[in-house]
Amino acid sequence: MDEVRYCEKCGHVGHVLFNKKCKKCKIKMKILPEEIKQRYNIFDDSWSEIGAQINGFGNGTILGTINEELALREELITRTNNFVMNELADGPLFSLEAYHSQLAKKRESNKEIAEYNHEKTCERYAKNLARIQKEKDKQYCIPKCPVCGSTNVNRITVGSRAVKTVAFGVIGAIDDAGKTYKCGNCGSKF
Numbered sequence: 001m002d003e004v005r006y007c008e009k010c011g012h013v014g015h016v017l018f019n020k021k022c023k024k025c026k027i028k029m030k031i032l033p034e035e036i037k038q039r040y041n042i043f044d045d046s047w048s049e050i051g052a053q054i055n056g057f058g059n060g061t062i063l064g065t066i067n068e069e070l071a072l073r074e075e076l077i078t079r080t081n082n083f084v085m086n087e088l089a090d091g092p093l094f095s096l097e098a099y100h101s102q103l104a105k106k107r108e109s110n111k112e113i114a115e116y117n118h119e120k121t122c123e124r125y126a127k128n129l130a131r132i133q134k135e136k137d138k139q140y141c142i143p144k145c146p147v148c149g150s151t152n153v154n155r156i157t158v159g160s161r162a163v164k165t166v167a168f169g170v171i172g173a174i175d176d177a178g179k180t181y182k183c184g185n186c187g188s189k190f
Contacts, residue, residue, distance in 0.1 A: 004043045005029035008091050010098035011084035013042065024102055027093070040083040050075055057117045069114040077106065145183035145190065152184035 006013045007022035007029050022029050037043050050072050056062035057069040081103070088094050142151050161176050168175075179189040 004032040004037065006032050006083075006088070008088060008093040009095050010102045011080070011088055011094070012102055013080050013083065015043075025098060036083060036087065040086075041079050042083055047076065047079070057114070057121065062121075064118075066111075066114045066118045069117060070110060073110040073114065074107075077103070077110075143181055145181075145186060145188060147188040147190075148183060148186045150183055150185040153181045154184055156180060156182055156189065 003016055004013065005016045005020065007025055007027060009025040009027055010022060012022055012024055012029075013032065016029060020029055021027060032042065041047060053062070054069060054072050057064060057072075084099060089096070143153050144151050145153055156176050156179055164176060176189065182189045
């Protein structure tokens with residue numbers, strides 16, 4: 001299973017699967033002890049709850065604003081920042097410049113992700129609205145008999161007109177002239 005590790009130089013905190021070195025500083029990262037996780041609420045249950053909410057923005061189950069997603073992401077940054085400033089800032093390897101650099105990159109990345117998530121969610125929402133509207137349009141475009149109001153109507157086809165013309169001559173054709181539908185209940189043509 002992946003471990004939560006931190007970098008003593010730039011303050012990066014995160015899950016590490018394989019390489020135990022910081023991607024930014026290239027120094028060996030240390031394992032974040034459970035007591036520190038609990039003290040600063042880093043990678044604990046409440047952290048996971050916030051992560052699930054953020055995922056809701058990403059997969060489109062939550063239609064919120066960009067600012068709502070950014071506020072959740074900023075909460076995670078604040079928790080990490082408390083850990084870094086209280087536990088690492090006085091360390092001999094710690095670089096405030098490196099920390100601020102990676103923090104700025106993280107905030108910019110969070111902003112881009114939130115904007116992307118919001119855009120995609122809005123696109124999905126618009127597509128769903130269009131699909132629902134199309135279904136409603138189909139429902140409301142069902143022809144109704146003007147005499148009895150029934151929706152049991154059949155289209156008068158070219159074939160049936162031709163058969164009537166052959167069987168009854170011009171009089172058969174006149175009967176259906178200008179008519180498109182025939183009611184299955186009352187027999188009226190319209």
